[in-house]
Amino acid sequence: MAEGDGALTAGENARARLAETGVWPGKMTLAFLALLCGGALAGLVIEAADNWRTAFALFDAQTMRIAGFTLWQAALSTLLSVLPGLAVARALSRHPAFPGRGMLLRLFAVPLALPAIVAALGVLALYGRAGFLAEPLSLLTEGRWPGIYGLGGILIAHVFFNLPLAARLFLETLETVPADHWRLASQLGMNGRAQWRLIEWPVARSAMAGVSGLVFMLCVTSFVIVLTLGGGPAATTLEVAIYQALRFDFDPARAVGLTLLQLALTGALVFALARIGGRFFEAGTLSVVSRRFAAPGKGETIANTAVLAMAALFVLGPMAAIVAAGMQADLVRLAGESAVLKAAATSLMLALFAAALSAALSLSLVSARYRLAAARGRYGRALLLERLCDSGAALILVVPPIVIGAGWFVLVRHVGDVFAIAPLMVVCVNSAMAMPFVVRTIRPAHDAAASRHDRLAASLGISGLNRLRLIDWPVLKRPLLAGFAFAMALSLGDLGVIALFGSEQVQTLPYLLLARLGSYRTADAAGLALILGVMTLLLMTFAGRIGDRR
Amino acid sequence: MRLKTLITTTIAALAATFTAANAAETLTIYTYESFTAEWGPGPAVEQNFEAQCGCDLKFVAVADGVALLNRLKLEGEATGADIVLGLDTNLTAEAAATGLFAKHGIDLGNVDVPGGWTDDTFVPFDYGYFAVVYDTEKLKNPPSSLAELVDMQGDAKIVIQDPRTSTPGLGLVLWMRAVFGDQAGEAWSRLKDKVLTVTPGWSEAYGLFTNGEAEMVLSYTTSPAYHMIAEGSERYQAAAFTEGHYQQIEVAGLTSKGAANPLSAQFLSFMTGPGFQDVIPETNWMFPAGKTDKPLNPDFGKLVQQSKTLLFSAGEVEESRKAWVDEWLKVMGR
Numbered sequence: 001m002a003e004g005d006g007a008l009t010a011g012e013n014a015r016a017r018l019a020e021t022g023v024w025p026g027k028m029t030l031a032f033l034a035l036l037c038g039g040a041l042a043g044l045v046i047e048a049a050d051n052w053r054t055a056f057a058l059f060d061a062q063t064m065r066i067a068g069f070t071l072w073q074a075a076l077s078t079l080l081s082v083l084p085g086l087a088v089a090r091a092l093s094r095h096p097a098f099p100g101r102g103m104l105l106r107l108f109a110v111p112l113a114l115p116a117i118v119a120a121l122g123v124l125a126l127y128g129r130a131g132f133l134a135e136p137l138s139l140l141t142e143g144r145w146p147g148i149y150g151l152g153g154i155l156i157a158h159v160f161f162n163l164p165l166a167a168r169l170f171l172e173t174l175e176t177v178p179a180d181h182w183r184l185a186s187q188l189g190m191n192g193r194a195q196w197r198l199i200e201w202p203v204a205r206s207a208m209a210g211v212s213g214l215v216f217m218l219c220v221t222s223f224v225i226v227l228t229l230g231g232g233p234a235a236t237t238l239e240v241a242i243y244q245a246l247r248f249d250f251d252p253a254r255a256v257g258l259t260l261l262q263l264a265l266t267g268a269l270v271f272a273l274a275r276i277g278g279r280f281f282e283a284g285t286l287s288v289v290s291r292r293f294a295a296p297g298k299g300e301t302i303a304n305t306a307v308l309a310m311a312a313l314f315v316l317g318p319m320a321a322i323v324a325a326g327m328q329a330d331l332v333r334l335a336g337e338s339a340v341l342k343a344a345a346t347s348l349m350l351a352l353f354a355a356a357l358s359a360a361l362s363l364s365l366v367s368a369r370y371r372l373a374a375a376r377g378r379y380g381r382a383l384l385l386e387r388l389c390d391s392g393a394a395l396i397l398v399v400p401p402i403v404i405g406a407g408w409f410v411l412v413r414h415v416g417d418v419f420a421i422a423p424l425m426v427v428c429v430n431s432a433m434a435m436p437f438v439v440r441t442i443r444p445a446h447d448a449a450a451s452r453h454d455r456l457a458a459s460l461g462i463s464g465l466n467r468l469r470l471i472d473w474p475v476l477k478r479p480l481l482a483g484f485a486f487a488m489a490l491s492l493g494d495l496g497v498i499a500l501f502g503s504e505q506v507q508t509l510p511y512l513l514l515a516r517l518g519s520y521r522t523a524d525a526a527g528l529a530l531i532l533g534v535m536t537l538l539l540m541t542f543a544g545r546i547g548d549r550r
Numbered sequence: 551m552r553l554k555t556l557i558t559t560t561i562a563a564l565a566a567t568f569t570a571a572n573a574a575e576t577l578t579i580y581t582y583e584s585f586t587a588e589w590g591p592g593p594a595v596e597q598n599f600e601a602q603c604g605c606d607l608k609f610v611a612v613a614d615g616v617a618l619l620n621r622l623k624l625e626g627e628a629t630g631a632d633i634v635l636g637l638d639t640n641l642t643a644e645a646a647a648t649g650l651f652a653k654h655g656i657d658l659g660n661v662d663v664p665g666g667w668t669d670d671t672f673v674p675f676d677y678g679y680f681a682v683v684y685d686t687e688k689l690k691n692p693p694s695s696l697a698e699l700v701d702m703q704g705d706a707k708i709v710i711q712d713p714r715t716s717t718p719g720l721g722l723v724l725w726m727r728a729v730f731g732d733q734a735g736e737a738w739s740r741l742k743d744k745v746l747t748v749t750p751g752w753s754e755a756y757g758l759f760t761n762g763e764a765e766m767v768l769s770y771t772t773s774p775a776y777h778m779i780a781e782g783s784e785r786y787q788a789a790a791f792t793e794g795h796y797q798q799i800e801v802a803g804l805t806s807k808g809a810a811n812p813l814s815a816q817f818l819s820f821m822t823g824p825g826f827q828d829v830i831p832e833t834n835w836m837f838p839a840g841k842t843d844k845p846l847n848p849d850f851g852k853l854v855q856q857s858k859t860l861l862f863s864a865g866e867v868e869e870s871r872k873a874w875v876d877e878w879l880k881v882m883g884r
Contacts, residue, residue, distance in 0.1 A: 250620040
């Protein structure tokens with residue numbers, strides 16, 4: 001770059017100026033993320049330095065077993081989600097128009113919006129020993145239905161979340177098959193099997209690694225599901241073990257060792273994923289319908305109908321169970337209870353702040369990345385800063401919320417009341433947690449608008465807040481609101497950091513739900529789950545609506 | 551400008567949510583969850599004591615007894631607790647060793663527990679015996695000993711508590727140890743298949759049990775009294791075990807912070823008298839450990855009588871708790 005400086009064209013000069021003026025919010029966001037993770041890591045390192053013997057003495061058989069179980073359940077969950085997910089996606093893509101198809105797609109989007117604790121309760125209300133299906137299931141086993149605590153429950157809940165996700169991702173991939181291919185296939189008289197082998201499978205295979213990787217990652221870092229459905233020390237993942245080391249054993253040194261192991265694991269996974277080209281958060285819209293020339297035969301239609309019906313029932317079951325169990329609770333009393341109202345107010349407040357922060361952080365990163373990219377021109381190499389702006393939002397995937405929480409927990413313990421900083425921790429971590437999603441929502445609109453308006457704004461001398469208000473806001477309003485609602489829904493249902501930091505001082509709805517579950521009031525818990533589920537669903541629907549209406 | 555108003559009010563509301571108003575005359579007691587539940591002793595105890603002291607009694611609840619101790623260790627000197635209520639004799643040695651507790655200095659004349667009481671740091675408030683409680687409608691042949699429970703045939707399940715958070719959970723670990731000695735680990739590995747799930751606290755386990763998820767639950771010989779007296783039902787019964795039942799004496803102690811608060815000693819004295827003890831049997835469903843004005847409900851006479859009482863000394867437990875819990879963790883984690 002150095003030799004080229006003198007020869008910059010006027011346009012490049014303008015771009016460079018733009019980059020200088022507009023990048024500082026992005027830098028601050030990166031600093032914030034670095035502080036969030038760095039502080040946690042510092043806390044862990046200080047604790048480990050004090051107690052390094054205990055911290056590392058834990059690489060014993062038991063820890064290895066926990067790590068092994070973490071990977072094993074994730075592998076099984078992935079297998080059980082991805083293969084049926086592919087079958088569902090293919091069935092959907094073979095039948096691009098049938099009554100209820102849109103409903104089915106919308107149904108498959110629901111689990112993404114459902115808080116994990118709500119889903120766990122739904123699964124238990126359906127398949128538990130006293131669940132709605134206990135009687136029929138007992139017919140399958142000798143004697144009474146043994147229930148689903150342990151690996152079984154974990155797998156069911158993970159598949160409930162990830163099968164629909166995998167199906168949507170695969171469907172999206174299958175719909176990228178150009179219409180020409182289908183026309184050709186029909187002209188050549190290919191049957192269903194040949195089409196699968198020659199057209200669909202090659203496309204699906206290319207997405208296989210990415211989808212599997214994403215699902216695997218989500219299951220490795222799953223916390224709430226394992227906590228509520230694990231049923232004891234035999235089914236413990238690293239994240240749950242970290243939580244237990246802090247809240248059960250009060251053994252910070254052990255938590256540090258487990259956290260480092262978890263970091264190594266997620267780090268390795270993200271690295272591997274990046275190598276195989278996994279796409280993290282690109283579950284886009286599914287409105288494209290490619291015209292088909294070959295209609296599936298009768299036998300295939302029946303098979304596909306069966307696949308779709310089974311998947312729909314599987315996803316619908318726990319949701320219906322939540323509604324059925326929730327309706328049995330005294331919802332009116334619950335809604336009037338001061339503890340519930342206070343928790344709801346706290347949840348909404350924290351979620352509002354987290355969502356606002358998340359939207360602001362995401363916008364600053366997106367904008368900084370665009371400006372840096374524009375400044376370097378099309379052919380320059382992306383510098384470190386730009387790459388950080390590009391991928392900084394995904395940091396939270398490598399450093400899971402529980403890990404950040406654990407680090408700050410051991411750090412703050414030395415200086416003050418751990419439970420008093422709960423609101424701050426929840427807002428910061430939840431906002432970071434939602435960033436990958438929010439960035440995905442606002443980036444296309446932002447980049448498109450910026451490429452249209454940047455020069456005009458520069459030539460008119462509009463900048464700063466004026467520019468935000470007059471030029472960017474009207475265009476970015478919808479995607480920002482959509483991202484905001486999405487982040488709010490995520491934060492509202494979250495039971496990660498708050499599980500560590502929650503106490504009687506600060507309770508959110510999911511935390512209260514967990515407490516009610518733990519205090520003999522399962523009917524209350526079911527009612528709260530219903531309320532919470534409806535709240536997040538409304539927000540997600542709002543996000544979807546406003547995001548689509550561009 | 552509306553946005554500005556919105557932000558200001560939100561911040562104000564947020565601040566109001568998180569700053570609890572602190573009255574001058576307050577006594578803060580950390581205890582376990584089922585104590586403060588609306589059906590637990592907490593509400594009546596609070597009312598009775600506040601009527602006497604003209605102060606504000608504040609309960610802070612955590613999952614269960616062992617979690618109480620963890621919470622205290624975590625907060626250390628900065629703890630907000632004046633009194634910690636709900637540890638048991640299995641934890642007192644370890645609790646005293648933290649140096650966070652002060653001598654109670656009250657008159658123990660009212661205290662009445664089997665075996666007598668002389669501790670100068672902790673004051674007992676109730677006692678009971680661990681037992682396996684079962685559902686007579688679902689389990690026709692309950693086990694009559696721990697050995698039978700461990701080797702039970704069939705598909706009956708039991709819900710137990712985690713010894714790392716819960717005093718009943720720890721109680722079972724000690725009970726197994728008292729009966730099986732060095733064979734306890736091996737006995738656990740046989741019991742493991744019958745364990746439906748391990749919960750962090752007693753209430754969750756009992757909730758799963760009464761919900762019908764499991765046929766048995768680890769609880770107390772006194773638990774059936776609740777169903778007899780409050781529900782008029784004899785459906786849930788405790789199984790009498792021939793090896794004897796492990797005893798639990800629940801205690802409270804005052805922290806070094808609480809020692810500066812005159813209300814603390816006043817509460818501990820109150821705790822050994824009728825204002826507290828009369829509430830215990832039919833809310834905490836344990837035997838009173840102090841002076842009562844009301845006789846026990848005759849239904850308590852129908853309960854299982856333990857043939858033999860098992861109890862390790864506080865010192866023995868302190869010495870071996872970690873090893874025994876680790877043993878449990880190892881077997882259950884397999």
